[in-house]
Amino acid sequence: MTLKLQNVSYSTRGTALLDDVSFEIHPGEIVTIIGPNGAGKSTLLRVASGLLPASAGAVTLDSLPIDQLSPERLALRRAMLSQETSAQVRFTVEDIAGMSVHHLPRQRRLSLVAAQLQRVGLGAFAQREITSLSGGERQRAHLARVLVQLEAGLQHGQPGLLLLDEPISAQDPARQEQILELARDHTKRGGTCLIVLHDLNWAAACSDHIIVLNAGRIHLQGAACHVLTPEMLKDVFGLKSPRVRTHTATQRPFIIPHDVHFTAPHIGEKPPCTSQ
Numbered sequence: 046m047t048l049k050l051q052n053v054s055y056s057t058r059g060t061a062l063l064d065d066v067s068f069e070i071h072p073g074e075i076v077t078i079i080g081p082n083g084a085g086k087s088t089l090l091r092v093a094s095g096l097l098p099a100s101a102g103a104v105t106l107d108s109l110p111i112d113q114l115s116p117e118r119l120a121l122r123r124a125m126l127s128q129e130t131s132a133q134v135r136f137t138v139e140d141i142a143g144m145s146v147h148h149l150p151r152q153r154r155l156s157l158v159a160a161q162l163q164r165v166g167l168g169a170f171a172q173r174e175i176t177s178l179s180g181g182e183r184q185r186a187h188l189a190r191v192l193v194q195l196e197a198g199l200q201h202g203q204p205g206l207l208l209l210d211e212p213i214s215a216q217d218p219a220r221q222e223q224i225l226e227l228a229r230d231h232t233k234r235g236g237t238c239l240i241v242l243h244d245l246n247w248a249a250a251c252s253d254h255i256i257v258l259n260a261g262r263i264h265l266q267g268a269a270c271h272v273l274t275p276e277m278l279k280d281v282f283g284l285k286s287p288r289v290r291t292h293t294a295t296q297r298p299f300i301i302p303h304d305v306h307f308t309a310p311h312i313g314e315k316p317p318c319t320s321q
């Protein structure tokens with residue numbers, strides 16, 4: 046599934062939240078969007094998913110204008126994990142994960158749900174109420190729902206578009222790795238993936254292409270090594286003294302976000318890492 050945005054803008058109540066955004070994602074690729082709070086990342090994901098209509102420009106999925114796809118056809122082609130995964134209602138985890146495929150025969154639905162709950166580490170949680178889960182578990186229950194939707198769509202054609210808005214924000218380090226591996230598995234099968242990430246080192250590690258969004262506009266886009274520079278980190282994120290190194294094994298950049306400015310006031314009383 047190829048996603049293409051051409052000169053896309055989005056405004057609401059006279060405020061421009063996205064301005065002239067263009068990029069493409071092809072099957073097999075992970076593209077990440079990074080940018081400061083309020084840059085427009087979630088808005089961009091919603092416009093790319095067809096949940097919000099672009100005010101100007103075009104969004105297409107395999108050359109089809111997204112606003113011409115019925116909700117049913119759209120649901121077979123793309124699935125999105127939103128940033129907000131709070132739950133007030135007393136659904137079970139199994140109910141949540143199966144929400145997008147309630148129209149399928151029961152056995153088929155349950156087997157799809159069981160497989161995806163297993164993949165996100167919630168195999169034993171199917172009958173738990175969603176309200177009883179921790180924040181990280183709840184986020185993974187919703188991820189299972191998204192994966193179920195994509196698996197169901199697979200029966201009707203090629204692997205779809207996976208849109209993830211901060212999918213690792215509530216996860217411990219091992220789960221962060223696991224979730225980004227699930228995204229990579231999706232692209233290895235020919236799927237397409239667009240992810241919003243705040244963790245710049247994970248963005249460096251997992252992306253084929255990075256889009257830096259600032260104040261609704263694309264500031265820069267390209268490979269991690271071209272995008273994640275000290276200049277960009279200062280200009281866009283306002284970091285005072287970022288350092289960028291290159292991982293010797295992967296040749297990808299990694300960022301040390303702060304230097305002596307952050308630690309200096311605390312130095313003096315006790316060195317942080319002395320042996321006993």
Ligand SMILES: Nc1ncnc2c1ncn2[C@@H]1O[C@H](COP(=O)(O)OP(=O)(O)OP(=O)(O)O)[C@@H](O)[C@H]1O
Pocket residue numbers: 057058060062080081082083084085086087088089128
């Ligand atoms: N309905 C709306 N009306 C007015 N402003 C809005 C509306 N929705 C979002 N905004 C504003 O648009 C900007 C972009 O919001 P968005 O949620 O896309 O940012 P983001 O980059 O995802 O931020 P974060 O990193 O904090 O999640 C924010 O300043 C937000 O307050």
